[in-house]
Amino acid sequence: MPDRVGKFIFAVTVLVVVVTVLWHVQPGGVFGDRAAYHRENEDTLPYLAEVDLAKPGQSYSYNLELMARVISAEAKGEPYLGQVAVGAVILNRLDHPHFPKTIPGVIFEPDAFTAVSTGHVWFPAVDSSYRAAQDALAGWDPSGGAIYYYNPAKATNWWVATRSYIIQIGRHVFLR
Amino acid sequence: MRQRWGWVALALAVVIVGLIGIREYSLRKEVELKTENQYQRAFQEVVYHVDSLAEELTKAAVSSSYPMTQKALADAWRHTESARSGLGQLPVGTIELSTTEDFLSQVASFTYVLSQRGASGSGLSEREWTILRDLRDQATFAAEELTRLGGSIALGRLRWIDVQRDSMATAAMRPDEERTRGAPSNQVTKGLKMLEDGMTRFPTPDFEGVIPPPRKKLPSIPGAEISTDDAIKIAMDFAGYSVQEGARGEVIATISSEPESYRVEMTPSRGQVSKVWADVSVRGGKVLWMYRDSPIGSESITPAMAVNAARAFLASHGFQNMREISRRDYQGVSAIGFAHEQNGVVIYPDYVVVRVALDDGRVDGFEGTNYQIFHRVRPLKEPGLSEAEAKEGLNPRLTVIGSRLAVILDDFYQEKLVYEFRCKLDKDTYLVYINAETGEEEEVKKAEIRGLELV
Numbered sequence: 001m002p003d004r005v006g007k008f009i010f011a012v013t014v015l016v017v018v019v020t021v022l023w024h025v026q027p028g029g030v031f032g033d034r035a036a037y038h039r040e041n042e043d044t045l046p047y048l049a050e051v052d053l054a055k056p057g058q059s060y061s062y063n064l065e066l067m068a069r070v071i072s073a074e075a076k077g078e079p080y081l082g083q084v085a086v087g088a089v090i091l092n093r094l095d096h097p098h099f100p101k102t103i104p105g106v107i108f109e110p111d112a113f114t115a116v117s118t119g120h121v122w123f124p125a126v127d128s129s130y131r132a133a134q135d136a137l138a139g140w141d142p143s144g145g146a147i148y149y150y151n152p153a154k155a156t157n158w159w160v161a162t163r164s165y166i167i168q169i170g171r172h173v174f175l176r
Numbered sequence: 177m178r179q180r181w182g183w184v185a186l187a188l189a190v191v192i193v194g195l196i197g198i199r200e201y202s203l204r205k206e207v208e209l210k211t212e213n214q215y216q217r218a219f220q221e222v223v224y225h226v227d228s229l230a231e232e233l234t235k236a237a238v239s240s241s242y243p244m245t246q247k248a249l250a251d252a253w254r255h256t257e258s259a260r261s262g263l264g265q266l267p268v269g270t271i272e273l274s275t276t277e278d279f280l281s282q283v284a285s286f287t288y289v290l291s292q293r294g295a296s297g298s299g300l301s302e303r304e305w306t307i308l309r310d311l312r313d314q315a316t317f318a319a320e321e322l323t324r325l326g327g328s329i330a331l332g333r334l335r336w337i338d339v340q341r342d343s344m345a346t347a348a349m350r351p352d353e354e355r356t357r358g359a360p361s362n363q364v365t366k367g368l369k370m371l372e373d374g375m376t377r378f379p380t381p382d383f384e385g386v387i388p389p390p391r392k393k394l395p396s397i398p399g400a401e402i403s404t405d406d407a408i409k410i411a412m413d414f415a416g417y418s419v420q421e422g423a424r425g426e427v428i429a430t431i432s433s434e435p436e437s438y439r440v441e442m443t444p445s446r447g448q449v450s451k452v453w454a455d456v457s458v459r460g461g462k463v464l465w466m467y468r469d470s471p472i473g474s475e476s477i478t479p480a481m482a483v484n485a486a487r488a489f490l491a492s493h494g495f496q497n498m499r500e501i502s503r504r505d506y507q508g509v510s511a512i513g514f515a516h517e518q519n520g521v522v523i524y525p526d527y528v529v530v531r532v533a534l535d536d537g538r539v540d541g542f543e544g545t546n547y548q549i550f551h552r553v554r555p556l557k558e559p560g561l562s563e564a565e566a567k568e569g570l571n572p573r574l575t576v577i578g579s580r581l582a583v584i585l586d587d588f589y590q591e592k593l594v595y596e597f598r599c600k601l602d603k604d605t606y607l608v609y610i611n612a613e614t615g616e617e618e619e620v621k622k623a624e625i626r627g628l629e630l631v
Contacts, residue, residue: 006182013185017192080469081453097281097390098274100264110267111343131507138504138511139529139543140465142453144433167429167439176433 063103065125067133070107072125073115075132075172082169083129085143087136089174092147099147143167146174208337215336216329218265223326225259227319229283233312236287242299249291256284267340271368275375276318282380283311285387307381314378321374325367332363339364388587394434394549399460404438406461411440411454414463414493414542422446431455435549437464462548466541472508473535479503482510485537486530490514495528495547502630508534509541516547518554522582525550525591554583559593559612566595566610569617574599574606584609584618594618 067087075083093099093106100106107113107121115121143149144166151171163175232252236245260280263273290304300308328334342362402410404427417423425442435457442452454466477485483500490498495514499522502513509531516526531541559566563579570576578598583591594609605623607630610616623630 003179006179009182009189010185013189016189079451081467084467098277100261105261105264109264109269110340111269127507131509134504134506134511135531135541138531139545140467140541141545142455142465142467144431144437144455164432166433167431 064130064133064137066103066107066121067136068125068129069121069123070113070115071132072129073120073123074113075170076126076129078170078172080128080132081142082172083132084135084140085146085169085172085174086149087133088141088143089146089149091136092141092143092145096147142169143174144176146176148175149173150175212335212337215266215340218262219329219336220326222259222262222266223319223322225255225262226315226322229255229259230312230315230319233283233287233308233315237305237308237312245300246291246293249287253284253287253291256280256287260284267336267343268368270343270346271339271365271372273368273372276372278380279311279314279318279375281390282383282387283315285390286311286383289387304386307383307386310378310381314375317374317378318371321367321371325364325371328363328367334363336364338362385588389589397435397457397460397462397548399462401458402456402461407438407456407458408440410456410461410463411466412442414454415442415452415466415468417442417444417452430458435459435464435545457548460548462544463542464545464548465543468540470533470540472533472540475508475534477534477537479505479510481537482532482534483512485532485539486510486512486514489530489539489542490528493542495544498528501527505534510534511541516551518556520581521556521593522580522596523551523554524582524584554591556583557593559595561595561610561612561615563595566612566615567597569610569615570597570599570608574601574608577605581612582609586618592618598623 067090070090071083071086075086078086090103090106094101094103100109108116111117113121146166148163149172152173153171166174166176168174229252232248232255236248236252239245239248260277263277263280286307290300339362342365407427408425412418412423412425417425422445423442425440427438428441429439431437431439436459437455437457440454440456442454444450444452450468450470452466452468455464456462457464487498487500495516497517498514499517500512501515501522501524504511504513511529511531513527513529516523526547528542528544528547530539531543532538533540559581567576567579574597576597576599580596582594582596584594586592593612595612597608597610599606599608607619607621607623608617609619609621611618621630
């Protein structure tokens with residue numbers, strides 16, 4: 001009996017050591033993008049722009065990529081209209097005096113988007129979110145001019161809840 | 177013997193895990209410190225720029241020569257924009273600062289407009305000077321509050337990281353919790369609240385006509401209120417569906433934004449999953465936009481065919497005299513912009529966007545909010561200048577390749593009659609707008625911005 005306990009502890013230890021060593025030696029290999037994200041976080045965006053986007057220095061494709069990633073991370077699985085609406089909220093903020101005047105400025109405002117706070121914005125976007133971003137840029141605004149949205153099923157942001165309600169699309173409530 | 181090895185291994189594991197823990201902890205501290213330092217820097221920049229803003233506004237109000245005033249205003253504008261950018265980097269998302277933000281945005285427009293008047297500009301009018309003084313008082317107050325807060329942050333070793341944590345905790349609260357317990361606060365949030373409360377006590381100067389309004393005040397669509405049944409019928413007709421063929425429609429929401437509208441969701445036929453949506457204005461029953469969520473196959477039609485499809489769609493939906501003005505191609509679709517044309521004058525405020533799927537040329541999207549709001553038959557005056565006279569206002573280095581009359585909206589949302597000159601410089605094409613009354617250059621646009629081509 002004690003013999004088996006010893007074996008078990010030994011096996012667990014070996015496992016822990018192997019996993020730890022792999023984690024530290026090869027972060028990207030074992031834990032994928034999430035670990036890589038922590039590494040890249042320090043250099044933040046310029047790094048992403050060089051590595052992931054085909055042509056650095058072209059702010060158009062860069063902004064589009066950024067919008068698509070936020071839409072993808074925030075509204076994947078939502079009705080398509082809800083994805084366009086998230087893109088429209090980003091653009092509506094650009095015209096609003098309380099928000100920064102560039103797309104990266106709006107998106108990277110501290111705690112403005114959950115996708116940025118949790119790092120999900122660093123994952124590649126799904127295809128439909130590129131079209132949603134483009135549709136928002138072309139002028140469609142299914143949010144009815146919203147500048148906030150939240151998911152009432154998850155934690156409620158009371159501050160956002162003091163804003164006036166416009167419409168619910170899928171799981172997101174859009175507000176002004 | 178085996179058992180003893182087990183214990184050794186266990187001890188080893190505990191030590192390794194412990195070391196990893198220490199390492200992770202110190203890494204976390206390091207990252208936290210970096211973030212904190214960035215916040216501190218951003219905040220100190222806000223303090224510095226607001227302080228300098230107050231100083232420049234004072235200079236502008238005091239100086240007697242217009243060039244000096246103008247320089248001070250230009251500097252004030254720069255400081256305002258920097259302060260706004262710094263504010264955008266701080267974790268203040270859940271702290272109510274809207275009066276302060278409005279103030280900064282108003283000062284930015286005010287100083288910008290006045291500093292751009294050019295050498296020909298006269299001095300400030302009496303009314304502008306009074307506004308300037310009021311803004312100076314408000315900026316001085318803000319600078320004092322921020323400086324005091326900056327001092328207590330340094331002395332009290334307050335951290336922005338804690339502000340961020342409180343803000344996250346607040347964000348996670350439910351409204352009832354917030355009422356009973358109150359949002360968490362610390363010295364920094366209290367200081368910012370004092371600033372905001374103080375700012376609300378200043379009266380807002382009357383900027384009417386001095387600076388452009390921050391947002392477009394949209395005229396309402398004329399007409400009687402329609403019922404939800406009317407809205408469904410209008411939307412179904414617009415999208416080309418009929419109840420007889422098995423299509424269904426329902427109003428899923430009433431949207432209270434400007435203009436107020438019904439959202440109609442349509443299912444084209446039984447058993448089909450893809451939906452079609454449209455917003456129909458409550459007053460006047462106009463279709464603001466329509467959208468079909470259908471899968472798009474591989475491209476098989478030419479751009480010219482797409483334009484023709486869009487044109488045919490507009491003609492059959494009661495949009496007469498539309499001229500193609502822009503084009504955006506993406507993801508197997510073409511979003512083509514059209515503006516209304518009245519007696520050969522392009523009316524830019526009356527524009528629509530038609531989205532054509534490039535697989536079979538069907539129209540699967542329409543956006544016409546602007547057209548529905550602004551469109552009317554305009555009493556167009558004869559231009560005060562002839563085309564040749566207006567052309568003299570152009571930079572002589574440009575080669576003119578085309579021209580036409582157009583109506584554009586200026587920053588104050590006033591319509592202006594202009595000559596639009598299509599010009600070439602090197603290999604790029606530009607659109608230059610010259611006022612048809614005064615001959616002033618109103619706007620210069622590049623004809624191909626990435627992703628969008630102006631036609």
